[in-house]
Amino acid sequence: MLLYFIISFCLAAAVVLDLCFGQSGLLTPLTAMAGFYFTVTERWDKTVIPFAVACTLLDMSYGRLVPMSMLLVPIVLLAGSYWREHGNTKSLVTQVLPGCVIGVFVFMAASAYSACYSLNSGRSFDFLPFRYLVHGFVSGGCMMPILVVSLNGAMKAFGFRVYSATSSYKERGDADE
Numbered sequence: 001m002l003l004y005f006i007i008s009f010c011l012a013a014a015v016v017l018d019l020c021f022g023q024s025g026l027l028t029p030l031t032a033m034a035g036f037y038f039t040v041t042e043r044w045d046k047t048v049i050p051f052a053v054a055c056t057l058l059d060m061s062y063g064r065l066v067p068m069s070m071l072l073v074p075i076v077l078l079a080g081s082y083w084r085e086h087g088n089t090k091s092l093v094t095q096v097l098p099g100c101v102i103g104v105f106v107f108m109a110a111s112a113y114s115a116c117y118s119l120n121s122g123r124s125f126d127f128l129p130f131r132y133l134v135h136g137f138v139s140g141g142c143m144m145p146i147l148v149v150s151l152n153g154a155m156k157a158f159g160f161r162v163y164s165a166t167s168s169y170k171e172r173g174d175a176d177e
Contacts, residue, residue, distance in 0.1 A: 004046070006160070007038050011051060015057055019058070034147065034151070036098060037080075038051070040083055041160070044081050055070045079102065092145050099142070100144075104133055104137055108136070
């Protein structure tokens, strides 16, 4: 029960940080990356409900008609499950790769939402997909190692599994759980 509370609290903090950065005009993939982190450290079934609630709250806070963040939930959960099985969680430097991928997905969804909104409202659309991709790539790559270090500290303080200590299902022996 404490684990679900910690996951929910950390995802809520990521939503608040996303909103704070959003007020400054910066779109950040923090909520998606926190969902990825908890999918890797814990199984996806322990992460899906708190992550879906956090994404719904983020979409509602931004007043989005299309639940952009909710569309990313299955992608992030699949990526986290794959990275838990096949990725390298021991090295902090390699965490740039999933951060970049998640950042690109978040910004692709944001650019698609922006395009649909502009076309429906009759306004001109300033669509620079390369700018969105580069911004998502850089922000995700920079934020993921910082997020891993900070969430590792929180999880270690409560005695739960940390990201760098996560090994594949085969190494742990819980492949059939």
